[in-house]
Amino acid sequence: MKNKAITIKDVAKQSGVSISTVSQILNGKSDKFSPVTVAKVQQAKADLHYEPDYFARRMIMKTSKTIGVLVPDITNPFFGELIRGIEQVLYQASYITMLCNADLDETKEQGYLAELSHRGVDGFIIASSAVSNQAINDILRTKQHPFIVLDQKKAEGFSDAVLTDDFEGGRLAATHLKQLGHQHVAVLMPAQASVNVQQRLAGFKTVYADADIDRIDVPLSKLGGRQAVPAILKTAATGLFAINDEIAFGLYLGLAEAGKQVPRDYSVIGYDNVEMCEYVTPQLTTIAQPIFELGQVTAEILLARIKNPDQPWDERRLPVKLIERKSTAHLN
């Protein structure tokens, strides 16, 4: 770590000029200096393999070229894909991604948020629904950190937002099920869901009456879906709307364990269109979000805000579509 680190002073000495000359030349102000001086400095830099000290530099610059990204569950491939999108544009803008996995633990999430703030990241992307508005206000808003939170309907116009058309997604899922003749359906989602998930339900309800919907509380995981099956069997539902694909995968196993077949006994439709949907049997019908693009757009908006903090709030809404595969069928 401390292999007698070489500093700007060494470069200055080696090239026979002053420290400030070196600094300026190395920071793009070369045209203010004579070509020969510039050359000497470049040479010395190369010879010594000099790299400016990150911390010293940032102490003055007040910018770290780093974005903090907070996800709730890195194990969920949805977030994997999202991160890929985010990272792609961040990388090109030569920002580095500081990824933190809250692991569905709110305390941990708060801790990371504080820690990231503390470390002076230039901006935040929060893909975690557990984080409270309280925390956002305390840590981000008051410190005037640029940030953007995903999966969250912006209640008030005090931030940028990128969201997918969750309402339409819910509606799409419902009409598909209805068209297949399912009179009674169950929707599987967490008890206290994030706003975007609630939107899906709202859209769903434009098609099915409350009386025809059984809501079943499940955590957003495969295990959640699997364990929900006994509850499902008690209902009259034949169509199952899993609020994300993970739950749907769990349903597959739970249903199989109960001796039920998809789509003969139950039609199931997921949400997200994770890559795995295509590889599971039967292939999962689902509502596709443009996950990778979602990540890209999010990063772009954040970068834009950092560059120009005073621009008007931006809101981007991404489309959603039904992908019909083999897990839904006509009721007979």
Place this chain on the structure above:
Amino acid sequence: MKNKAITIKDVAKQSGVSISTVSQILNGKSDKFSPVTVAKVQQAKADLHYEPDYFARRMIMKTSKTIGVLVPDITNPFFGELIRGIEQVLYQASYITMLCNADLDETKEQGYLAELSHRGVDGFIIASSAVSNQAINDILRTKQHPFIVLDQKKAEGFSDAVLTDDFEGGRLAATHLKQLGHQHVAVLMPAQASVNVQQRLAGFKTVYADADIDRIDVPLSKLGGRQAVPAILKTAATGLFAINDEIAFGLYLGLAEAGKQVPRDYSVIGYDNVEMCEYVTPQLTTIAQPIFELGQVTAEILLARIKNPDQPWDERRLPVKLIERKSTAHLN
């Protein structure tokens, strides 16, 4: 970002003591000062919500309480689980994880490595097999960064290492297939595989003769497995050893597309025991690595090395076991 940031100077002024007094009290040297002074400082700190500037502090301390983690493909649930393990112990030691996703791109990987080094992370965990020894030497070894690379048989004893018993894993897979009566088998793995993958093959070969093995080159992805199926059909193999679960999942789809059934027509066995194995139909027989634990141990070893840079090299080998499920069956 710069809401007239409050510095240690403000705290000093407010509590009527000197800067250095504040600094020392806030850094655990409280017992050198009178209780009343300590109280005043604590109070002022609380009142002002003072937090020491990260960069100023690190400039002197030369330690960032940060570990850089490099993974090749964040989309692969194996790495998701691995990261969870790593992060769990790092978090408890109040280190923060700086996660970078190389996205199977070697250039990007190098770039991240350099950038992380540049930013003075305290140590590296490299779970990426693409990174060359060349790069490791250039960036890590010469700068004396503590690091540990996973998925890599340590060729020379110049670093810590944690590895799973890949050789045994391969052997286990092979004997299972053999016991089921499969005379001819195919193994699916990348053309130039990392050392750990090669070990799996080596173990596999202790059971099957070269003549009975068809090696098929595939990338380590679902798509890879799927596209390998035509090649498989041309061989006499009835048992399929996918070098990781992702490939196996791909196989499922590819086989189905070719009108073949698992395990009736082909027995397939995977590697890793990713959570999804259980949720896929038929459930995937696989070689289980203790993924989460692997992450934990890795982080622990790295932390130990950071704390005590001169301790002898540590090498940990984790066990592996066969998980028999529904994707393998007796040949008839």
Place this chain on the structure above:
DNA sequence: TTGTTCTATTAAAACGTTTTCATAAAACGT
């Protein structure tokens, strides 16, 4: 009393940069 050891505190140096402002030399205009 007087020298000596503690005790509580602080001034100042250091960390490695960037940036601002001053300055000497050179070029220019008349």
Place this chain on the structure above:
DNA sequence: ACGTTTTATGAAAACGTTTTAATAGAACAA
């Protein structure tokens, strides 16, 4: 030839900490 602008460079201030060494006073020992 003389004042004025331009050009090339460097000295020093700043960034916000931690750490080291110094200091004044109190407590103590003889």
